[in-house]
Amino acid sequence: MDLLAYFGASIDLYCERLDPGFWAEPVNALTNLSFIAAALWVSRALQVRQLDRRDLRWLAWSIGLIGICSFAFHTLGQRWAAWLDSGSILLFLLGFAATWTQRVLGWPWSRAWLGAAIAGAFIGLGTLLLLQIHTTWMRPEVAWYISTWLAIAITAACTPRLAPNGGAMRPWMWGACGMFTLALVLRQLDQSVCPWWPLGTHFGWHLSNGLVTALAMQALMVATPPSAKPVQRALSWPLNWFYTLFVWGMALVLLFEEWGWEYLAAIVAWFGRLPGLRWIEGRIQALPPYASLALFGVPLLTLLPVKLLALYWLGHGHTLLGIGVIISAKVGGTAITARLFMLTRPTLMRLAWFAHWFNRWMAFKDRILASVKASAAWQQWVRAKANIRQLIQRVRQLFKPR
Template sequence: MDWMEQIDIYCERTDFSYWSEPVNALTNAAFLIAAAYVWPRTKGAPLARLLAVILAAIGVGSYLFHTHATAWAATADTTPILLYILVYIYAANRQFWGLGWPLAALGAAGFVPLTIVATPLIERLPFFGISAFYWPVPMLIAAYAVALRHRRPETARGLAIGAGILCASLVFRSLDMGVCEALPLGTHFMWHILNGVMLGWMILVYLGDLRRSRALEGRAARG
């Protein structure tokens, strides 16, 4: 693999100069703002704190990709995203389902083959194909929301909202190259903004469930 290979897949980019995608680059601040917002709320919740750190890393990696536009920068962009997904699934399995760490980790690892199987199928769809790698994520979040709707209704609602925001975000990501003539700026920057909101929101959903569980345990201990 040529790590210095240059990549041009976004409407805003017109050449390979550093600031050819200024809006796409600068809107990665959404990830950093979201990480800074949730960080003080993660005290005493190590997995949530780890997710906040990864969320900031997503912003940095995506910034690098939208400025350098190379294969190594693309790896810096996608690796933290995959890591966030795997850590969140692990945390959700531990917290929402009460699984021990081996089963929780196995469930998180299962996302990889799920994506490998689902991506080629989604790629056949005319609109969804361009973001095929990402569509299994809102599908999985929605599945968790449905499965938890009776056991943990507040958490289920939070997850459903997260899935909805991500779907809207993916629509903007998928529209980008198709609207270049009408909108030279493209729509990819909205993927950044909505994704920053969504990933921060998902951490808050996890923290809310954790807080409610600890409150119940405290009442049980006092009773």
């Protein structure tokens, strides 16, 4: 399918739109001002209350972004604008989940984003489940909003129990949940009322959700992070488990990358001692920074035909051959990339932006590995490995000729 044709296709989902014109949905388009109004109100409330919090300001801007993207969709009426509209809503939902995790559970931002990951997984899996039910009364685009409603309801129910000032947050969270319920009803009814109410009810979806975002932000503005560490550990065990799983998963990837990278680079360096290859490596080290950066595209482009050939073999029943070629291409490409990086690293570090992000990546990797190596499981593995080595040495001594 032609992607340009797909994303450029016109969409007619609502009663008000009768033609593909720009102002075919004037009421639906203009009611997006409710999001702009909510964003301005939150920004003003932060100033009045002297809450200098970048996370809340960012959420206020994301509310305004919803209004802009939804306005684009209801004026242009094309599929790419619909994706932009849904994406801006998802951005606010994930940002709210992360901020709620930080404000209510007291997690640092390095872990609070796991709240967004859990919320995104819950909404995504819930949407897939609802789409599998194939209900005749529910509009398909409403499915993921029902999962969102469930997430909001669960959050509203948990807030009074988890937040130190849950009583102050509770009316705002349940108010947001109730208003979103009304919004869902109005969205579901839109096509049903077209014959006798041509304007439809989708404009009510916009007005209701503008208020939903304002109520949800009010709940965050009155929240105070917990100070009792035991309470935090006891009540946030799912995030602790998720964080541990994430750290160990990243550690396995990083350890494999670090050890495999060094060994593969050493193998390629051995071949680099040959006279012809030594001259090529000298020319590579003499390249300017951006030419060195572009050089990393060579392994990718060189191995692309090989990987396509492997896919061809897989498609024609040669499974072992195809998998073997893919693994060999991956190992070979990694080895060449590792050697190229060792040759060009001093040159690349002259680029300020590259040095900045490379140092941040190394610091992140060191933190992950340090966290794992400080764990009881890792220490136990180190002791077990030392005991195995001692056992092997004793066995060798037993069979050593005297």
